Amino acid sequence: MADRDWPGCARALKAVVLDLCGVLYESGEGDTVAIPGSVEAVNRLKSSDLQLRFCTNETQACRDKFVAKLQVAGFDISVSEVFSPAPAAVSVLKERGLRPHLLVHDGLLPEFDSLDKTDPNCVVIGDAAEKFSYQNLNDAFRVLIGLEKPVLFSLGQGRYYKETNGLTLDVGVYMKALEYACDLEAEVIGKPSPMFFQSVLNDMGLQPHEVLMIGDDLVNDVGGAQHCGMKGVQVRTGKYSFAENVNTISPWKQFLVQPAQPLFSPPWSF
């Protein structure tokens, strides 16, 4: 999809799905600070004829908590518009009668309150950050290796993300660690899982080609969306600014829509 396809392509759109971290704000300690122009961009989208949803792999906090922070930062956003991996994982676990051993951030634990966690028969990992200690990873490993049929769920598969103090390892790195330790393949819940994108499409009652995904991650946002038939565009904020200098994205260059534009610049003037 070349630049000349705009704005014809934009006119055919019926919805936009936005990633959060790196698109609306930069991750970091302390208060959530909006990326300049992003609050206004969300307002413009909301006042247009387009449907709007938010699709994140955020797993350090419950959905109501991080949505509240975004509201404080000035965003017009509600919990029902936000799709994140933890509620999706709870649904899958309940359907399959699984009892998880959780290796997730303390802030995410309440999402799993409704599940039985005694005598675990699977492991769920999220972006646990400092809780990814040697001891905790070993505990998760021992649960898996002790199961006849080990089942590992990973809430996303990101390599790293950008915090205010630099790049930071994401859950996918620890997913790969446990996959190797136990010789298994994790089930990914969240972007870029097609099932996850489909749940957003179902909620809006739209076909993939009618929807544009905007994110800062070529693999999980842009690639994942395009794999489902959606359009995908990468912003130049968040981890984008590092991407040109690293060799992590080479397999995904095919997915790059050129030129990628910041959210608050054309072609985002819907």
Added chain:
Amino acid sequence: MADRDWPGCARALKAVVLDLCGVLYESGEGDTVAIPGSVEAVNRLKSSDLQLRFCTNETQACRDKFVAKLQVAGFDISVSEVFSPAPAAVSVLKERGLRPHLLVHDGLLPEFDSLDKTDPNCVVIGDAAEKFSYQNLNDAFRVLIGLEKPVLFSLGQGRYYKETNGLTLDVGVYMKALEYACDLEAEVIGKPSPMFFQSVLNDMGLQPHEVLMIGDDLVNDVGGAQHCGMKGVQVRTGKYSFAENVNTISPWKQFLVQPAQPLFSPPWSF
């Protein structure tokens, strides 16, 4: 190689190479305790016409330190008979003019005293155990991602090993984590690297088919040795006792010499 090949095969041997942990002793906190019969087995080998070497992926302590512990436990063993990854890594780093960022156990640090570690241009990881914190892994990641051509050395690639209190994650798990984070392939120094086995063969002046490797790890000991043309046999001590109950070894079953025998039982009565 079926059981009926013994003892004909054994008569053609000119040397035996022994793994340490899981073969001579069980890993764990506190004193090194010999596996029953293993001190006598080493003595029998030493009194035979066979050459004897020890080949370990031990990277939690300097070679002189863990050899001293084995001597206290009753083993007739000297530093010059022991091959371990750290000294091999130091040679490679010096040859290539590399300055390492080290993520290794504190006990291993002195092995790298002779190297310049300012402004690192590569990362070396060993079995760092508790030092595999989120912060330390992130620090190593940031060094790698900041290099134009990131180079990662891994001292071994084991998945896990057995400690007295259960199975424990090994360095290979963290190697895979950093490989995924940075989209690179680590250079493995230690078993099962052919270069590592070749250095042992060179030291003895023997051809691969004249040498038998005995270990508890199907991938790193048995598979690695057989890949080089050596014979490989798995003991039933160490991690072997867990292997039948997990799915980690399936790709390596082809390497299994049946029946695998404990070190202190036939066909080890040379």
